[in-house]
Amino acid sequence: MVKLTSEPARFKDWQQANFDFVAQEYGKAKMVRFTLHMYEKTPHIHAVVVPLTEDRRLSAKDH
Structure with missing residues (x-):
């Protein structure tokens, strides 16, 4: 990484x-945050996604 x-x-x-992977895997509309962190020894990304259903409900079960 260095x-x-x-x-x-x-x-x-x-x-x-990495952004494209998360968008394809979970759907761009479900991404809440995609942040690059450079403050630690190894740069890394935090991706936050929400489990929205087709009818826009929040449901991990129906995801």
Whole structure:
């Protein structure tokens, strides 16, 4: 990761690939937050998604 962060284009591509994965896996409309954290030794991403059903109800069971 340290090497990746030293290459801005690749690092940006890595961030976009992670965003695209979360959006495809859970749905972009279900993403509440997608945040890059650089304050620790290893950069990482926190993605927060909510389990919304097709009719926009909040339900982990029906997800």
